[in-house]
Amino acid sequence: MPIVLANNLHSSKFDSDNVSPFSTASGCSSSAPSSIARPQLVSGTDPCDAIRRLIGSNGSIAISDLRAIQRLGSGDIGSVYLAEIKTCGGGGGGRVLVAAKVMDKGELEGRNKSARAKTEREILEMLDHPFLPKLYGCAENDKLTCLLTEFCPGGDLHLLRQRQPGKRFDEHAVRFYAAELVVALEYLHVLGIIYRDLKPENVLVRSDGHIMLTDFDLSLKSEYGCSPTAQFVRGPRPSSSPSTTSAHRTNSCNHFPNCIVPGVSCFHSKRGNRKKPARLGGPTDGLEFVAEPVDLRSMSFVGTHEYLAPEIVAGEGHGSAVDWWTLGVFIYELLYGVTPFKGLNEDRTLANIVARGLEFPKEPAVSSAARELISGLLVKDPAKRLGSTTGAAAVKRHSFFGGVSWALLRCEVPPHVPPAFSVDGGSSGELTDDSSAEAPVEYY
Template sequence: MEGCEKIEISEDNVNMGAENIRPECFELLRVLGKGGYGKVFQVRKVVGAAAGKIFAMKVLKKAMIVRNAKDTAHTKAERNILEEVKHPFIVDLIYAFQTGGKLYLILEYLSGGELFMQLEREGIFMEDTACFYLAEISMALGHLHQKGIIYRDLKPENIMLNSHGHVKLTDFGLCKESIHDGTVTHTFCGTIEYMAPEILMRSGHNRAVDWWSLGALMYDMLTGAPPFTGENRKKTIDKILKCKLSLPPYLTQEARDLLKRTVFGLMFAWMATLSNKLLNYAETGAHPFFRHINWEDLLARKVEPPFKPILQSADDVSQFDSKFTSQTPVDSPDDSTLSESANQVFLGFTYVAPSVLDNIKEKFSYEPKIRSPRRIMDSPRTLPSPGWARSPLLPGLGPSVLQSPQEQAMDMSSVEQMDITSSSEASAPLPIRQPAGINQMKQQAYPVVAKRPEHLRMNL
């Protein structure tokens, strides 16, 4: 054995296995949000791989989840989908683990906050801004659909921005797996204002409901509210199923056509069996509304986002609602005990990303960023903030696009009304590569719109 290297055997170099992740591995920094089943915290990892990195920690109470079989199924589906799906515009799952009474999901921290916050600040988006966000979202939805997953909860609150301003879909608790061509499901779920008629009618739905929600989201971005809202849930549902779709006159032809094909077109999915034919448009080419998008560059995140968060540090929480971030972060004691049979449903929940360090690819930039010049200063939802300036005059639009609210008030008599009794072919804007080098999308003046419905607004 002469000349051989001698190595002392210890627990440090034998059978090390995967990192043992537990709540004590993380330091609680801030509360980012609360829900019926638990909280979301901003945390810092204090030991092991990626020590010092900032993450978001979603904590769910088992006792609340196991009360309902559907909630249990949705929680397990969320965990499985987050492990399976890796995409530039979908949040990354880093770890999953559990204690006797709680489930923990450790996700990448998205310091840009919710798109909802940005929409509240801007009031409405210009079409090129909306186009960017909708294009990134459509790529995420298309990826989910290719894997047989429907999302079913698309809304501004579930779309977050990373530190560079790119979209990330979050909250997969209402997703449904194994929905391929010809397969439908019947669960009533989602947020009413963004729910497709076939969900409301309980007539069976598939991936088409996500394109409806994308259209409702697009309408919200461009007008200041979803297309159908009422004083209560029943009135909102009645409007979705029976009312006309109003298209404001300031929308471009491309925007109007895409809205007709999503919000309006898919309204008929529950009246006639939805077939692949109705989705042909998605598979043969992207909609002209996206004609300026280079899909290859977009997927590589080479396209400059319209808004970049101004952040002071990697743990900056300025883009989150202060009613949460001002609270003391406390993960309540895990004193609940479930029976052994109840705990069996969470077997296999633990997960560690194949390479944690590979998941932390994007270095945080401390360079001050200039915010979007498309802010409408007279919007009732616009807050004065350092670094923001009035939008420069846009060519061909007269002396200013920043008229007074009275001058900008919409003439509803000229709004296009579309009756749902008309027929329309449905389509969905799945992304394909488009030729580069096309001129920038033309700008148009937007009116100041009425406030979003109270229950859809954030108290900024």
């Protein structure tokens, strides 16, 4: 039975529902745009600052400090709403908006989903990355749990793809989105997290056009003490296609011609020990940072059917290589408008994933580099899959990403920047955690 939070959330039963802020959240995005006209966000508005001001004045944040504006969508374990922090006010600042994921604890217990909700919260608390969510706070009482994260007014890449000519992106756009996902997955793997649910619906577009990977309730997280060992390696990584030369790691950024991109990733694990670079004889082509949770394994059957890796379908157990498989399906879908193994029904799709060979449509014309990358990522044997041993280091070296300035991705001009976003008036009615109900999916 769904629990309903009325938009006038001042009722006494919610007065003690407090929100705990996380000091690690920073750099909150402010000016928000979308493809549909909605509330104007004033530059400089920061949900983190708004929460801190409320904490300073009241000692806590109650759910009554939030006003529901619009239901954004629903998932397996909760519903997401666009909400406003009502009492941030003062100083002439703009409206402070957040995405609020509301979950019913009783529903989670009854469906044996509590562990997934707990894992998602723990993962969000760990994250500090430009292409991953910022957790502003968490509100809960005896019945509800509510996660407050950044609102991305540009919607998701599935909806954005539907609006493109032919319902597909050109290679420049695909390279941009895929590159940002590669470093996001790299960061997660460094923390000992396997994402496991990559698909366009889970990739949101921020107001500046850069992406945010969201929805971690299917992710697998290693326990403390079991995080991957970070190390530096030399020489070219094995790849299904000719690797790029060392010149690709010293490309100048388009915006900063004199800036040389380092060959070593700038993302480091907060946990785990790093080994010293191995002493190798002979000439080298630079050092690369590698940290993959290769020892993290699961037998769970999780994910979205068209994106499931063969080892998951076959029940053989899986590790971090499933994320590189899903990246291959993701790139294929963005380029061609369909997934590579889709069948007439779910059973046929699963059979195709395990047994059918990879085929490329004749139209649209796609570069050989793109096809080679997809072929390397969609190798059915996870041990031979691109990225299976050295992870993102191998994927980054592929010629499809030639010229990408990995350390300066945030400087790149996005292929699509959402139009100005505005919110009209107040609320739309109710916040509900009934994830089975139909929701207007205009953004998520």
